Amino acid sequence: MGEAMLNSWHAWFGTFTGVAALTLLSLPVAAVTAAVLGWRRKAAGTASPWRLSFADVGMVHGTVPWVWMVLLPGEHPGVERGPLNLVPLRDLLEMDTGQVVGNLFIFAALGFFAPQRFAALASLPRVLALAGGWSALLEITQYLWLDRVSSVDDVLLNAAGAGLAALASRRWWRRPAELHEDTAVICRAG
Template sequence: MLNEWQDWVGTFTGVVALTVLSLPVACVTTVVLGWRRKVIGAPKPWRTSLAEVGMVYGTVPSVWLILLPGERPGQVLGPLNLVPLRDLLEMDTGQIVGNLLVFAAFGFFGPMRLKALASVRRMLVVTATWSALLEITQYLWLDRVSSVDDVLLNAAGAGLAALASYPWWRTAARTDTAAICSGV
């Protein structure tokens, strides 16, 4: 089934297999980064390292799957739906869950690593923008279905994940806000 390199990088099965096979690399990378940061005295070395690796490891495979081409990429435009909630009613549970998970890792770990993302509103704007760009790419070049509902679900998943990680990033966000407000 995965005999040629195209099978590994150009199919759903190959991307999932590479994701599973790269888990040990992600774990080792997290430990090495955390240890290095701890040695140099960086603040929150383990959380920072986990957040960085988690954002990448949890988001790249989903985006990769989104960017897999359809049957006639570049020859025809994929189907397009700009009416909100129309496709949502026709999606199966797997599609809905998959769309919610596309940017969930970024939504969970992003605010822990990047103070600029320590807001559910900002996370929604950033992920909706990235999702819209992915949908435009699917429509114009990949012969894949493009839907505003995918954008809404992708952003909602990131927003819910950001809410789930709120206890780990709220202190940093409050401290930054207090420093800005006090003029420090």
């Protein structure tokens, strides 16, 4: 019984398919969470309560599962180190379409929603730096502890995906004036 439970937990939390299924199954919870946050913010008088709430939930729900998948260990985690490639564009030529698309999506939700949520991130260079920094951290973690392939091309694709998603959401980016409105509401409420 214990082994069957362990295997079922692993199937859900330790495989790409399981994490993808959990992500889809949790969509209703994410939608309800965003709605509740929106109503609470609206009642508090926050400017753009719905946009902020959906941006908060969208960043988390759209990024955490991808990062989780990236952090799944290889065959010999902690014992062996996976391959490392620091030469730009070398791995890209050998990647299949699924790998390229997957790498573009890892920080796409972050790139799409972060500029909507935080005025300080409402610029393409800042989104690229944020995604590139997080991606580099993931690649270092994969190399040092997870026995997974680590490549500078993954960092480039992750950042590019975030940048493209940010451009797709540009019309909804927060402006510095909106940030001051939120601060004024918080000051009046406090």
